[in-house]
Amino acid sequence: MNFPMFSIFLAFMNRFNNNARGLSNKTSKTTQKSLQMVPSTMAETWATLSSTIASIMFAWAIVCQYSPYEVRHLIDKFRQRLKDFFNPYIQICIHEFAGDRMKRAEAYTLVEAYLSANTSQSANRLRADMETDNESLVLSMDDYERVTDEFEGITVWWGLRKIPASPRSNYAEQGKRYYKLTFNKRYREMVTKSYLEHVMRKGKEIRMRNRQRRLYTNCAGSIKFSSSSMWSHIPFDHKASFETMALDYDKKKDIVEDLLAFSKNKDFYEKAGKAWKRGYLLYGPPGTGKSTMIAAMANLMSYDVYDLELTGVKDNTELRRLLIETTSKSIIVIEDIDCSLDLTGQRKKKAEQSCLEDEKGKGKKKETKEEGSSGKVTLSGLLNFIDGIWSACGTERLIVFTTNYVEKLDPALIRRGRMDKHVELSYCSFEGFKVLAKNYLNLENHQMFDKIESLIGETKITPADVAENLMPKSPEDDPEIYLSKLIQALEEAKEAAAKKKAKKSKEVELEKKEEVLAEDSKDIEKPE
Numbered sequence: 417m418n419f420p421m422f423s424i425f426l427a428f429m430n431r432f433n434n435n436a437r438g439l440s441n442k443t444s445k446t447t448q449k450s451l452q453m454v455p456s457t458m459a460e461t462w463a464t465l466s467s468t469i470a471s472i473m474f475a476w477a478i479v480c481q482y483s484p485y486e487v488r489h490l491i492d493k494f495r496q497r498l499k500d501f502f503n504p505y506i507q508i509c510i511h512e513f514a515g516d517r518m519k520r521a522e523a524y525t526l527v528e529a530y531l532s533a534n535t536s537q538s539a540n541r542l543r544a545d546m547e548t549d550n551e552s553l554v555l556s557m558d559d560y561e562r563v564t565d566e567f568e569g570i571t572v573w574w575g576l577r578k579i580p581a582s583p584r585s586n587y588a589e590q591g592k593r594y595y596k597l598t599f600n601k602r603y604r605e606m607v608t609k610s611y612l613e614h615v616m617r618k619g620k621e622i623r624m625r626n627r628q629r630r631l632y633t634n635c636a637g638s639i640k641f642s643s644s645s646m647w648s649h650i651p652f653d654h655k656a657s658f659e660t661m662a663l664d665y666d667k668k669k670d671i672v673e674d675l676l677a678f679s680k681n682k683d684f685y686e687k688a689g690k691a692w693k694r695g696y697l698l699y700g701p702p703g704t705g706k707s708t709m710i711a712a713m714a715n716l717m718s719y720d721v722y723d724l725e726l727t728g729v730k731d732n733t734e735l736r737r738l739l740i741e742t743t744s745k746s747i748i749v750i751e752d753i754d755c756s757l758d759l760t761g762q763r764k765k766k767a768e769q770s771c772l773e774d775e776k777g778k779g780k781k782k783e784t785k786e787e788g789s790s791g792k793v794t795l796s797g798l799l800n801f802i803d804g805i806w807s808a809c810g811t812e813r814l815i816v817f818t819t820n821y822v823e824k825l826d827p828a829l830i831r832r833g834r835m836d837k838h839v840e841l842s843y844c845s846f847e848g849f850k851v852l853a854k855n856y857l858n859l860e861n862h863q864m865f866d867k868i869e870s871l872i873g874e875t876k877i878t879p880a881d882v883a884e885n886l887m888p889k890s891p892e893d894d895p896e897i898y899l900s901k902l903i904q905a906l907e908e909a910k911e912a913a914a915k916k917k918a919k920k921s922k923e924v925e926l927e928k929k930e931e932v933l934a935e936d937s938k939d940i941e942k943p944e
């Protein structure tokens with residue numbers, strides 16, 4: 417207690433003392449003798465007590481003022497212990513910056529995330545911050561604000577404090593924030609064991625949900641490249657979802673359930689001694705939604721996406737380094753795996769051949785690497801990447817391969833255990849068309865749907881082509897314009913397919929004729 421306060425206290429005690437004396441005098445005049453003794457004794461006791469306390473306080477102030485630092489420190493310690501003894505509450509402090517590190521402490525950020533929901537509902541003073549890479553405001557409690565939390569029937573209090581600037585506090589620590597958790601001593605076990613664990617777990621979940629997800633690439637030079645990391649990144653903002661995907665309902669449901677089960681199966685993977693990861697192979701013709709599905713998966717699971725460009729990886733060692741640098745809750749994607757691999761022997765030939773076919777067919781696939789500049793990522797390197805001992809270094813990860821030519825992939829690469837789920841994405845069905853019509857034209861039904869249904873059943877058209885035909889040029893346009901456009905495209909595709917079929921059967925016929933002719937000429941040439 418400082419000196420002014422002490423003086424006030426002394427004045428108050430003296431006044432109290434005088435009042436007590438006055439009271440005793442009055443009482444002695446108006447009450448009977450037998451009763452006089454009691455209040456007068458009480459007043460005297462109070463008077464003695466107050467002057468004793470006043471003397472102690474005075475002595476205390478002198479000691480605090482003039483005793484050496486060590487003595488004061490000892491006294492403080494003793495006082496704190498005395499206070500703790502009588503205090504029924506326990507406090508736990510979680511500091512914003514722990515140790516010498518400049519980085520915010522993990523526990524602090526998790527508490528902040530955990531309290532964010534509670535804070536926005538019950539705190540009176542809030543702070544709004546825009547997180548890096550994030551477009552939305554994040555609310556947290558302001559300094560010296562306090563909120564109450566309940567957990568399994570017990571109540572705890574959280575407060576945000578700042579280390580004050582005082583001669584006693586460390587200069588470097590001054591002004592730094594910390595969360596103070598207060599709870600009754602009776603719940604020590606429950607709070608330290610279950611409640612804090614619950615706060616950390618929930619905090620992680622909330623932070624994961626709210627963070628700005630990222631799309632990483634290993635291609636140097638494409639985006640800003642931090643010297644310390646092998647991956648560069650941009651914010652991941654793809655809006656694809658399973659609801660907007662043109663896919664049969666059962667297939668969609670199966671994939672969504674599989675993904676959700678994976679994310680909840682941590683205990684199973686631990687018990688089974690398996691790394692917590694799952695491989696997906698997405699295959700099908702170009703424009704059937706393989707890349708779109710990866711984005712939908714990332715959005716469903718709130719994962720980051722690592723788009724691994726294998727042709728940019730020097731060797732197996734670099735591949736391993738890239739793998740180690742990926743974080744948990746992420747999807748590692750290798751698109752067009754048949755083109756990306758530059759393996760020795762037969763696979764290399766196959767990869768190049770399929771890439772050349774792609775070049776011809778689509779004119780948009782990745783280029784095969786030139787001879788000599790090829791990397792040394794081998795099939796075994798890639799197999800190790802997927803499920804070797806190093807693949808267990810992170811948790812909760814999906815590995816997704818896409819290809820247009822599943823039959824060309826090495827069976828070892830796509831066997832179950834590596835690629836656990838094989839998903840075929842195919843041409844647009846009527847069900848798929850209905851999803852696209854809803855997305856693009858906001859139409860759930862129309863008289864032209866019947867014609868489209870019969871045509872779509874006879875034609876091979878990709879969802880990408882359907883989407884392109886349904887894409888409105890202006891919001892005021894009549895949807896019929898686009899449905900007619902699609903019908904025309906379907907009819908053209910049907911005609912083209914019929915012509916192709918006729919041409920092929922002609923070719924087969926011709927080949928057969930040539931074979932017969934060749935046989936005949938052999939017979940003629942045979943010497944008798």
Ligand SMILES: Nc1ncnc2c1ncn2[C@@H]1O[C@H](COP(=O)(O)OP(=O)(O)OP(=O)(O)O)[C@@H](O)[C@H]1O
Pocket residue numbers: 660661662663700701702703704705706707708709819820879880881883
């Ligand atoms: N199943 C689908 N549902 C909704 N939109 C789709 C679907 N398939 C394709 N699209 C649309 O077509 C475009 C191209 O699709 P996407 O890139 O996903 O195809 P892909 O299968 O990855 O093709 P590629 O094999 O050539 O890489 C997407 O932008 C999307 O708008």
Ligand SMILES: [Mg+2]
Pocket residue numbers: 706707708751818
């Ligand atoms: Mg693709």
